[in-house]
Amino acid sequence: MKTYTNVKDLGDLKAAVKEALEIKKNRYAYKHLGENKTLLMVFFNSSLRTRLSTQKAGMNLGMNTIVLDINQGAWKLETERGVIMDGDKTEHLLEAIPVMGCYCDIIGVRAFAQFENKQDDYEEKILNQFIKYSGKPVFSMEAATGHPLQAFADLITIEEYKKTERPKVVLTWAPHPKALPQAVPNSFADFMNEADVDFVITHPEGYELGSQFVRGAKIEYDQDKALAGADFVYAKNWAAYTDPNYGKILSKDRAWTISTEKMALTNNAYFMHCLPVRRNMIVTDEVIESPQSIVIPEAANREISAQTVIKRILENL
Amino acid sequence: MKTYTNVKDLGDLKAAVKEALEIKKNRYAYKHLGENKTLLMVFFNSSLRTRLSTQKAGMNLGMNTIVLDINQGAWKLETERGVIMDGDKTEHLLEAIPVMGCYCDIIGVRAFAQFENKQDDYEEKILNQFIKYSGKPVFSMEAATGHPLQAFADLITIEEYKKTERPKVVLTWAPHPKALPQAVPNSFADFMNEADVDFVITHPEGYELGSQFVRGAKIEYDQDKALAGADFVYAKNWAAYTDPNYGKILSKDRAWTISTEKMALTNNAYFMHCLPVRRNMIVTDEVIESPQSIVIPEAANREISAQTVIKRILENL
Amino acid sequence: MKTYTNVKDLGDLKAAVKEALEIKKNRYAYKHLGENKTLLMVFFNSSLRTRLSTQKAGMNLGMNTIVLDINQGAWKLETERGVIMDGDKTEHLLEAIPVMGCYCDIIGVRAFAQFENKQDDYEEKILNQFIKYSGKPVFSMEAATGHPLQAFADLITIEEYKKTERPKVVLTWAPHPKALPQAVPNSFADFMNEADVDFVITHPEGYELGSQFVRGAKIEYDQDKALAGADFVYAKNWAAYTDPNYGKILSKDRAWTISTEKMALTNNAYFMHCLPVRRNMIVTDEVIESPQSIVIPEAANREISAQTVIKRILENL
Known part of the structure; x- marks a missing residue:
């Protein structure tokens, strides 16, 4: 290499x-x-x-x-x-x-x-x-x-924690006070599209990522539907990619924050995030401190x- | 450990x-x-x-x-x-x-x-x-x-320089332009109380340290009396600990500065300080540059x- | 040593x-x-x-x-x-x-x-x-x-690139927006005066360096004359040394910038600079990117x- x-x-x-x-x-x-x-x-x-x-x-x-x-x-x-x-x-x-x-x-x-x-x-x-x-x-x-070192660590972590041959992995947008780059979700999509997983992306309209990264992945604008049956929930904020809104914040809607209620929709999913994470914006204290949160082993990888x-x-x- | x-x-x-x-x-x-x-x-x-x-x-x-x-x-x-x-x-x-x-x-x-x-x-x-x-x-x-790494180094230094089995060690407050934490005097007291020394603390009224650190140590509010016969003079500034003055500066009285005159009251004591030290506030140029100043070997420890x-x-x- | x-x-x-x-x-x-x-x-x-x-x-x-x-x-x-x-x-x-x-x-x-x-x-x-x-x-x-580590690296570089036993080396002042110390030209002169080179210094009047560094070196106020036949052109800005202008900028004349035209006056000279260099102030993009520019191997040394x-x-x- x-x-x-x-x-x-x-x-x-x-x-x-x-x-x-x-x-x-x-x-x-x-x-x-x-x-x-x-x-x-x-x-x-x-x-x-x-x-x-x-x-x-x-x-x-x-x-x-x-x-x-x-x-x-x-x-x-x-x-x-x-x-x-x-x-x-x-x-x-x-x-x-x-x-x-x-x-x-x-x-x-x-x-x-x-x-x-x-x-x-x-x-x-x-x-x-x-x-x-x-x-x-x-x-x-x-x-x-x-951020391919992160996405590679994410894949290693999924490999370690998965309970089924082909887990459902959901990348979900979540709110954040500042405009963040798309690097992490881009690379995560880049990796998941090549991995043996059922990959779904969910975000508000206007937050579409670049097609070179999304490729054939399924996009579901309804977060609750996306989370249904998920084995891994990967939360991340990013600013808009599509013109004319590149780099802009279109929403800070905390209805997208990952909460205990959201996690209840999943198949007892693991919660993942690349860190640093804004608590109670991206994810509640309860979820990130729950046994299903694997953000620390993910970071260790x-x-x-x-x-x-x-x-x-x-x-x- | x-x-x-x-x-x-x-x-x-x-x-x-x-x-x-x-x-x-x-x-x-x-x-x-x-x-x-x-x-x-x-x-x-x-x-x-x-x-x-x-x-x-x-x-x-x-x-x-x-x-x-x-x-x-x-x-x-x-x-x-x-x-x-x-x-x-x-x-x-x-x-x-x-x-x-x-x-x-x-x-x-x-x-x-x-x-x-x-x-x-x-x-x-x-x-x-x-x-x-x-x-x-x-x-x-x-x-x-x-600051227990400092206090341990201080004790090692006293062990290296002491001339009597049980030397008199005086911790003295000294003036300083900014409010400083009590970490260094606390740990120094914590160590001296367990070491085989005659330990005295001197400071203006209102500068009492926490009893969990002072324990049975002798407190003498008259600096000159405290320094009499000292083998080691350990100078340090700290801000007030006791309520309602926690963290406040109660005095900048340079009569407490360690000078040649003050050192003349001692038993040809060694001068110690954890550094960094404000010259001519805590200690005069003359004292810190004198042969009795052991601040550098102390730092080396x-x-x-x-x-x-x-x-x-x-x-x- | x-x-x-x-x-x-x-x-x-x-x-x-x-x-x-x-x-x-x-x-x-x-x-x-x-x-x-x-x-x-x-x-x-x-x-x-x-x-x-x-x-x-x-x-x-x-x-x-x-x-x-x-x-x-x-x-x-x-x-x-x-x-x-x-x-x-x-x-x-x-x-x-x-x-x-x-x-x-x-x-x-x-x-x-x-x-x-x-x-x-x-x-x-x-x-x-x-x-x-x-x-x-x-x-x-x-x-x-x-800056004697720089000047030593410069001499090593000249030794590696020289094509004649005793090359002509020209130290030339060049314009810069801020007042810079004389450390680099001083040391360069210090080394060149001891090395087996034909050493010439050129700068506008008022930019004379200290005699302890210049020693017997030839000073030529006309940059074009200085560059004629040069094997190495060493460009550098410095602020005035002589009183009462110590540390002052006397000129930002971009007629002193090393350009393709200036380099054409030389004996196909190599271009040297200690870096960091302000492009199009000290030297043009063309010269610093030319094959005769040896600033990177110079830095590597x-x-x-x-x-x-x-x-x-x-x-x-």
Whole structure:
């Protein structure tokens, strides 16, 4: 593997999950792979899980790890070519990226959608410049349109908890006070569409996701109907994707909050969320604290998805 | 050891100091203990000594170390249950804490008193949530009411410098421009009351510390009398503890500043302070730069106290 | 080597470059040197290259590395003696420096010129306090008047790319929107004056550098004349050094920007810059993206210059 940005980079998905579960049993078995190798983690945005789990994954593999927070102790970066740089930005990405590539063997990048320009976001302008100019293998630690380490961890978690061969998995929109990118639901759909599950997406009208991610998935605008018989409820907020409302909040309707009543519609489903989660907006205290909530084991699998991806990149260096 | 928040967690105090002094002689002798173990250091507040010395202690023990500054590159955390999280706080401690626990073997936590609610501070609300919810051994890197790594380092230092079997140790309040927590004097009293020393506390009226820390210690409101014959002078500012003045500054009287004249009252005492110290408020330039000032060896022992604590936790994993 | 602040600390310069090129071929050959040794990197200012390359260099040598950003998660530091510290600065450098020295074996320091007081800057007040009070070997990661890791990397790069025994190297001033220190041009001159090159400096009148760095170098006020026949063009902005204009911007004349037309005057010269660079102020997009631009390999050599310096310090511990 040279790049990790979406489900296709994993190839055979069943094999990838199997490899992840093997790694989970013995996470220090591959320490030789990372000897004298350096992982650079570049953050343009805040992070808790990704910061810790990816660093841990690199260390499990014997790597040296370096964390770089752009905007904290580094220089502000220009991203446009042709600009006369007489403002507050000290360095251009076109220099900064290959420079970062000089001092490491693998680069992880976090660069959220900025909601200023849909085309820039959906062309993954920053992530793709890293892929093009860094000279090193690059993996996404959540970019503008996808969060494939999260979705891979989600799939591992579903594999661990499922009670039937082909569980019903429902991705449901839920309300939130701020406009959030579509990266998590995009990647979750990207993965579920390739996995052996019965996948349904539910959200208010106007919140349709990009067809490149939704593909053939069933869309059900009535949340209660969608939740009926679900084995896994995956809640997430996102801002509108479709024009002319890209990046806008169309609803904060707390009737979509996942509550005990909503969970009662399901087949005793497990509750999932990528975290961080706004309690009593996305989900009530009762549901997230219930035995059916598997948000913590789901988060714990972030270490495993990251380690599987980095291991494969190391094997291919 | 599973938790380290106060002197009792060390058990036999003489044995703990002896172990610390053994570690100091050969600090790389226990590197095998930390192999494939990860230390996570979580800071809700600023830190220099604790940041460096605890990281160094973990590395001495062969651990992987990860530093997380909440409020810098992570998410803002909600601490109250039941809140509808539609404000600026993105994540709840009730998720963040077990998530942090997923990616490490031991957690150090720094969370100062906030002086907003005495009960919250003195119940160690944040530290205790880490102990309760992280699923991993937790040690205090200075919490609301105690700084036991500092007090342990102080005791080690007194053991190294004392000239008599049972030295006189004076904890003296000193002026400071800002309201400071009682964590350091609390823990110092907590330790001195269990150590083989003649312990006296001096401060202006109104600055009484909590009785759970002071216990039977002698309180002398006349600083000059307290300093008479002292072998060690331990200066520190703190804000008022007793109601209704909790968290308030009652005095900035520089007559309490430790000066050459004050030190002349002692038995050629050593001067100690946990640092950071405000010069010419707490102590004059002359005293802190004098040969009797042992603030630097005291700070150096922070590495040793941290390593002793982490070693014991590792041995108990 | 105990201290690294200027070219003289390297001794025989040809031998140093030779050693660097050997290290570059096999950068993990000296991992035993750094075992159980800790590198502390202290930043008073922003950093990308230095942060990453020096950390990488320490790791290549098997060291534990700790990064400390003063002003981010540490305490604000007072630098003047005698101050009554009742303001916003919590700790004095006179305590903070020896404390930092307690927890490491080698210290790298970044502390830029502040342009408040020329004498303070040119006496290297902060760097020299680290040298005097830390008790540990100190190297400059760019201080007020010099950036010797950069200049050493520059010399290594010139050695790798030169086509003639004694190339013509031109240091040219270029425009920039903000007042920048003289550290980089000072050190570049310091190194070039000791290297086997034909060294010319060009800048507008009023931008003369300190004679301790310029020494016998040729100064040519006409940029076009200076560039004629150049093998290497080293562009850099700096603010005025000479009184009464110390720290001031005297010109933002973009006629000094390095463009294709300017490069056409040279002997097909390589373009160099220490980065970060303001595109279309210092240099046009065309020139910095041309095959003659060697800014990235130059940056990559920062790892090598740092590793050579740290290796020599380790060998001398």
